[in-house]
Amino acid sequence: MSTSRTSIQSLFQPFQGAPLSLSNRIVMAPMTRSHSPNGIPGDNVAGYYRRRAENGVGLIVTEGTTINHPAASGDTNIPNFHDEKALEGWAQVVKEVHEAGGKIIPQIWHQGILRSEGQGPHPQAPSASPSGLNLAGEKVSEPLSVDEIQSIVKAFAQAAADAKRIGFDGIELHGAHGYLIDEFLWEQTNQRTDEYGGDLVKRTRFAAEVVRACREAVGPDFPIVFRISQWKTSFYDAKLATDSEQLNQLLQPLVEAGVDIFHCSTRRFWVPEFEGSDLTFAGWVKKLTGKPTITVGSVGLDNDFINGFMGNDAGTKDMDELTDRLEQGQFDLVAVGRALLVDPAWAAKIREGRFDELLPFTPASFGTLS
Ligand SMILES: Cc1cc2nc3c(=O)[nH]c(=O)nc-3n(C[C@H](O)[C@H](O)[C@H](O)COP(=O)(O)O)c2cc1C
Numbered sequence: 001m002s003t004s005r006t007s008i009q010s011l012f013q014p015f016q017g018a019p020l021s022l023s024n025r026i027v028m029a030p031m032t033r034s035h036s037p038n039g040i041p042g043d044n045v046a047g048y049y050r051r052r053a054e055n056g057v058g059l060i061v062t063e064g065t066t067i068n069h070p071a072a073s074g075d076t077n078i079p080n081f082h083d084e085k086a087l088e089g090w091a092q093v094v095k096e097v098h099e100a101g102g103k104i105i106p107q108i109w110h111q112g113i114l115r116s117e118g119q120g121p122h123p124q125a126p127s128a129s130p131s132g133l134n135l136a137g138e139k140v141s142e143p144l145s146v147d148e149i150q151s152i153v154k155a156f157a158q159a160a161a162d163a164k165r166i167g168f169d170g171i172e173l174h175g176a177h178g179y180l181i182d183e184f185l186w187e188q189t190n191q192r193t194d195e196y197g198g199d200l201v202k203r204t205r206f207a208a209e210v211v212r213a214c215r216e217a218v219g220p221d222f223p224i225v226f227r228i229s230q231w232k233t234s235f236y237d238a239k240l241a242t243d244s245e246q247l248n249q250l251l252q253p254l255v256e257a258g259v260d261i262f263h264c265s266t267r268r269f270w271v272p273e274f275e276g277s278d279l280t281f282a283g284w285v286k287k288l289t290g291k292p293t294i295t296v297g298s299v300g301l302d303n304d305f306i307n308g309f310m311g312n313d314a315g316t317k318d319m320d321e322l323t324d325r326l327e328q329g330q331f332d333l334v335a336v337g338r339a340l341l342v343d344p345a346w347a348a349k350i351r352e353g354r355f356d357e358l359l360p361f362t363p364a365s366f367g368t369l370s
Pocket residue numbers: 029030031032033063064107174176177227265266267296297298299301304305308335336337338339
């Protein structure tokens with residue numbers, strides 16, 4: 001790998017974006033592990049995150065962890081964020097990451113219609129979605145009632161309050177990839193005619209209520225990150241916004257509700273988002289909102305993560321384009337997924353210029369990662 005050591009140092013400048021301060025720009029992307037039997041994160045989970053913190057990751061975003069709603073999770077091995085024992089497990093994770101000098105926020109999640117029906121801690125509960133539609137737009141269940149929507153908003157807020165109480169450094173709301181919050185944002189899955197549906201701005205109502213309820217639960221100084229994506233699981237060309245004007249309409253209600261940082265999920269961080277400009281998704285979101293952004297997608301690797309799920313390897317790739325765009329101020333933070341999954345020491349190796357020691361990503365290693 002040919003990245004110059006001078007440019008790499010821009011990744012290791014401190015970040016101060018009120019209310020979050022970090023020792024460097026490297027963020028561990030949220031990655032579901034399903035290694036928490038009965039929803040309780042144990043010592044293995046604490047050790048897994050501690051190893052990344054010890055090796056110099058600036059901020060860890062945990063795997064998605066589910067709110068207190070019967071249809072939030074379709075997998076009993078996904079850690080939850082409401083049972084007393086699960087929260088005790090998370091408190092231990094926080095303690096170990098902090099002892100290693102790191103910072104950590106949980107990714108708060110409701111799986112919506114992407115939950116595996118009949119699976120998870122409450123298999124009898126029907127999966128939840130705004131209009132009872134799956135991501136293909138097919139009717140598969142009943143729309144959520146307004147009462148139930150409001151109980152889900154409260155469950156998000158409770159998770160935010162618990163995150164603060166047990167010592168996390170903020171929260172990330174999973175508003176991306178076709179899960180529940182995103183299903184309200186996306187026209188294909190939100191066909192409601194009440195106050196939670198309608199045009200683009202009206203479709204932001206649920207997300208904005210979640211953000212506002214979380215903000216009220218944690219106060220002004222506790223960081224709230226919102227993860228957003230144009231693409232949806234299995235629908236990689238989907239778009240919430242087809243131009244910057246639409247993107248602006250979508251983002252402003254979320255800013256007003258209290259988002260501090262946007263985590264802009266793409267599969268390849270360098271791809272321009274709209275015609276006629278070189279700006280990427282994270283670049284546009286930063287420009288339109290004035291808020292710090294996190295970029296993500298194939299950092300340090302030569303193949304995107306969907307290719308990874310399809311069983312393809314990814315080799316290492318230089319990082320000059322990444323550091324150029326970081327130095328131009330297109331984004332503030334850089335999330336790294338698979339490279340940190342296969343190699344807990346990835347950040348330390350990058351900082352020290354040990355590029356020839358970086359590990360390629362192989363899907364075969366998924367089951368053995370620690
Ligand atoms: C095994 C695996 C699990 C993932 N789980 C989540 C998740 O729980 N929440 C989420 O928002 N994204 C999830 N993602 C997406 C990653 O956060 C990240 O956006 C994606 O892997 C692209 O980054 P990369 O190219 O550096 O791997 C997952 C990705 C992988 C590979």
